[in-house]
Amino acid sequence: MDSSQFNARISGFGWVSSSGFGCGHSSDFNGFAAGELPQVQRQDLFDKPDRRFGRMDSFSRLGLAAITLALRDAGLEAWQQKRPVALLAETTTGCLQTDCDYYATVLPDQGALASPQLFAYTLSNTFLGEAALRFGLTGNCQVINSCDATALSVIHSALDLLQWQESEAVAVGFCDLTDYGALAAPGALFMVVEPTEQDAQGLILNRDNDGQLRLNDQPIDELNQLLMLLSHQYGSA
Amino acid sequence: MRKVLITDSALVTGLGDDLTTTWRRLLAGDSAIRAVENFDTGNYVSSVAALINDLPVTDGQSRLYPLLERLLSQLSPLPPLTSMPTRLLTATTKGAIDLLEQQCRDQAEFSQLLTTLPGAMTQWLNQRLALNDRAQNINAACASSTLAIARGAAMIAHGQAEVVLVVCADLVSEFVFSGFSALQALSPGASRPFDAERCGLTLGEGAAAVVLMSEQAAEQHQRPCQAQLCGWGAANDANHITAPARDGCGLIQAVNQALTRAEIDADRVDAISAHGTGTVYNDMMELTAFESLFAGRNLSISSVKGAFGHTLGAAGGIETVLAIPTLNDRLVPPTCGFVTAEQFADGQVSSQPQPFSGDMLLSTNSGFGGVNAALLIKRGDNG
Missing domain, CATH: 3.40.47.10 (Thiolase/Chalcone synthase)
Known part of the structure; x- marks a missing residue:
């Protein structure tokens, strides 16, 4: 990869895994493992009633929960004016279960009872739109399905957006209801990344001239290494 | 920023299997919108769509791949591998959705459904073109391919790539047709964009490909500049x-x-x-x-x-x-x-x-x- 040196700070991260959910800096993060995901409720995330949250499909709730926790951790949850923050998500199976659930409403009566509510969630990027409107985020919003064994492709895309000054901050992450995705387990992890100076404190993601990623000077060659470093720093295990 | 050129392109629409035919018929005011025959539209607010003619339908296969083959046949060979090989970006919202429908009807195991995912199209193209790239599919609803082209252009403009192939495709399916019908977003007849009496969209299927190159790569490989992405x-x-x-x-x-x-x-x-x-x-x-x-x-x-x-x-x-x-x-x-x-x-x-x-x-x-x-x-x- 030909990209010049760049530094970004992970100003917050949020996660939902089989062991629970939380904000990176204020709770134990122990990575991802097989198991059933917790049912994140509206009141776990938002103080005020939110009718839309209850109507969402499981994939969108999972992704929105992790984005909400990441923004909270980064101090970006509250807002008064819309902000040019981008949203990038890597997923493998995306809304496939929702697709099946929706098509199950089409089949019995040749479409007469097709659910418009479910159909709206048969795009994998819908949950990013949910996050955008809740938090006033007007940046580039897209879901990526990558053919990258390192699973770092989406992080490089986020750094590109920052380095090329296409966005001021990016909430970037991974979301899958199944174990076929980059996390190799059901769950979601989102991080808020922002440009920073090389000597900044905190969680610093560095990309050198050869495209090598480092987190606080530790080389990152695949997503699993990033997860291990995060859980080493913030986990209890 | 470096210049980004479109040096090759391909197109398949309901109007034609290539750019020349589609353009000629478009200028003539022709419409490809016709009655849907693939599935029963009796319970939907519309019965029309713009379908690609003569895509082979084989049991257990998606129409997506014959469509992509038809598209790829129009492209000149990609430049030989250099120190900076061709990057691949794709854009599809639902990929092999017709196959998903079939497998849902057959009550297939969840693991069998993975071949219907949007990313499967990217993997297929990556292998079919022997690119072995860290390819990405961009999924951003109806702006998917626009954003894929934008990303490819940015990669070239900032020196991260010399050649980027962007391929996009989506099919008409009962899945999507029923959904837009349920949302009351389909026009009963052919859609009438910007008309005062418009009342919804008409679905179509199609595919496109563009090869983006830096000015240097285009000169090196003697490729024409069909257009510039500014x-x-x-x-x-x-x-x-x-x-x-x-x-x-x-x-x-x-x-x-x-x-x-x-x-x-x-x-x-x-x-x-x-x-x-x-x-x-x-x-x-x-x-x-x-x-x-x-x-x-x-x-x-x-x-x-x-x-x-x-x-x-x-x-x-x-x-x-x-x-x-x-x-x-x-x-x-x-x-x-x-x-x-x-x-x-x-x-x-x-x-x-x-x-x-x-x-x-x-x-x-x-x-x-x-x-x-x-x-x-x-x-x-x-x-």
Whole structure:
């Protein structure tokens, strides 16, 4: 990869895994493992009633929960004016279960009872739109399905957006209801990344001239290494 | 930033299996919209769509791959591998959705459904073209391919790639047809973008490919400049999941980003290829945004979706390929189905081809999730 040196700070991260959910800096993060995901409720995330949250499909709730926790951790949850923050998500199976659930409403009566509510969630990027409107985020919003064994492709895309000054901050992450995705387990992890100076404190993601990623000077060659470093720093295990 | 050139392109739409045929029929005012025969439409608000002719339907296979083969057959061989090999970006919202339908009917195991995912199309292309790339599929609803092209352009502009192939495709399926019908978003007849009496969209299927190159790579491999990508932008409305912001705020922001990146003022834009789905709210949002951006300019605006339907994730890619003859011929294609102008469309949208002067076309797309994307495309050497 030909990209010049760049530094970004992970100003917050949020996660939902089989062991629970939380904000990176204020709770134990122990990575991802097989198991059933917790049912994140509206009141776990938002103080005020939110009718839309209850109507969402499981994939969108999972992704929105992790984005909400990441923004909270980064101090970006509250807002008064819309902000040019981008949203990038890597997923493998995306809304496939929702697709099946929706098509199950089409089949019995040749479409007469097709659910418009479910159909709206048969795009994998819908949950990013949910996050955008809740938090006033007007940046580039897209879901990526990558053919990258390192699973770092989406992080490089986020750094590109920052380095090329296409966005001021990016909430970037991974979301899958199944174990076929980059996390190799059901769950979601989102991080808020922002440009920073090389000597900044905190969680610093560095990309050198050869495209090598480092987190606080530790080389990152695949997503699993990033997860291990995060859980080493913030986990209890 | 380095220049980004479109050096090769390919197209399959309901109007034709290549750019020449599609362009000729588009200018003639032909429509590919016809009765759907693949599935029973009796319970839906529409019975029409724009389908690709003669795609082989084999049991257990998707129509997506014959469509892609038909597309790839039009492309010149990609440049040989160099120190910076060809990158691959794809765009599809639902990939092999026809296969998913079949497997749902057959109550297949979940693991069997993985071959129907959008990423499976990317993997297939990666292998079929022997690219072995860290390829990505971009999924951003109806702006998917516009954003894939924007990303490819940025990769070249910033020196991260020399050659980027962008391939996009989406199929008409009962899955999507029933969904838009349930949302009351389908027009009972063929869609009528920007018409005062418009009442919804018509689905279409299609595919497109563009090869993006740096100026140096194009010179090295002796590839022509069919057009130049000068600017791109992306912004979210942050307003609603399935409806656009009525004031067009996201689209305005995306266009302004594209203008800034191209280092040009709005008065340098000479014509507009709009998203123009034919839904009441999308078209009004676009006209509102264009009025805000280009007040008093009376620019020619067109939508191709009245001719070969809304091709979803492929729409932006198809419209980018059509930008090439639009700029070469300096002729904005007719907006099929347009009769009576909506407010702000009067004198700008026409059911006839509209000549224009200049070299710069704005192409825009918007979609579910509040996404908006804009490309600024400049006439190439062949014009």
